[in-house]
Amino acid sequence: MTTTPTLTLNNGVTLPALGFGVFQSPPEETAAAVRTALEVGYRHVDTAAAYGNERQVGQALRESGLDRDEVFVETKVWVSDYGYDETLHAFAKATGKLGVERIDLLILHQPAPDRFDATVAAYRALERLLADGAVRAIGVSNFMPHHLKSLLERVEVVPAVNQVELHPYFTQRDVQQADAAHGVLTQAWSPIGGITFYPGWGGDARRSTLDDPTLGAIAAAHGRTAAQVMLRWHLEQGRSAIPKSVVPARIAENYDVVAFALTPDELAAIDALDTGVRGGPDPDVPRPELFARAIPES
Secondary structure: OOOOOEEEOOOEEEEOOOEEOOOOOOHHHHHHHHHHHHOOOOEEEOOHHHHOOHHHHHHHHHHHOHHHHOEEEEEOOOOOHHOOOHHHHHHHHHHHHOOOEEEEEEEEOOOOOOHHHHHHHHHHHHEEEEOOOEEEEEEEEOOOHHHHHHHOOOOOOOOEEEEEEEEEOOHHHHHHHHHOOOOOOOOOEOOOHHOOOOOOOOOOOOOOOOOOOOOOHHHHHOOHHHHHHHHHHHHHOOOEEEOOOHHHHHHHHHHHHHOOOHHHHHHEEEEEEEOOOOOOOOOEEEEEEHHHHOOOOO
C-alpha cells in the first residue's frame, strides 16, 4: 500500500502528512467517506466538534477493523466550549462521540480575539490533558502571528500545529514564517482551494484553483490533476494537508500524490499564484454569534 510521508511534531509525536478531512461532510455521508479513505490508505483523520460528525468518524474507525493506534485522530474544540473546565468537558464530549479514550491531536478551532482570556483558559485545559496523557499533542487553528504571540506569552506548551486556510491562491507566508520560528507545524485546511469553489462561499468574481492554467499545465506535464499537484506542493514544502471529499474516486485521487515530484521551477510557479485574498472568515473579526452555537453532549 502506498503511504504518505510522516511529519514529526515539536513534542516528538509523528503524524501522516496527508490527512482526510470531513468539513461540510453531512453526517449521513461521513462514515462511508472515512471508511473509503481508510481503505485507500489514509491513516490520519481530521474532524471537529463544530462539524457535527465526530460520531460518524468514530463509527468508521471501528468498522475499519484497524487497530486504534494505526489511525491518527485529530479534532477541534469549538469556541462555545472555551474556558478551562468547559474545554475539559469538551474533551469528554469528543471522546464519547469518537468512541476513543485518547485523542492524538486536539486543537482550538478559532482564536476568538474578542474573548481571548477564554481562549487562553481553553488552551491551558489542553495543556492539562497533554500532561495527563489524554491527548498526544495539542494545537490551534486559524491563529495569525499576533494571536500566536499573545498565546505564547501566557501558556507553557508551544502548540504542535496551527491549522489555517492555505492553498495556492492564499499562502499566508507570514503565518508560515511565524509558525516555523516557534517550531509549530503549519497544517492546511482547504489545501486544494476548495473554498474557491465550494457552493455558497465567496463572491461572483471568485476563481477556482481547479481551473487555474498554471496548475493545469503542471498537472498535464505529470499526467496528474490540479488537485494532486496542489497536494504534492504542500507535501514537498513540509506542510500537513487535509483534503476532503465524499466521492470515492476523488478520495483515492487525493491520496495518490507520492509517486511524482515537482521541479523547483514548478514549486516557484505555484507559490507565485498567491493573491493575498482570504477565502474564509477573517480570524481578527469578532464573531460573537459563534459562541451561541452549543455543541451537543452526544
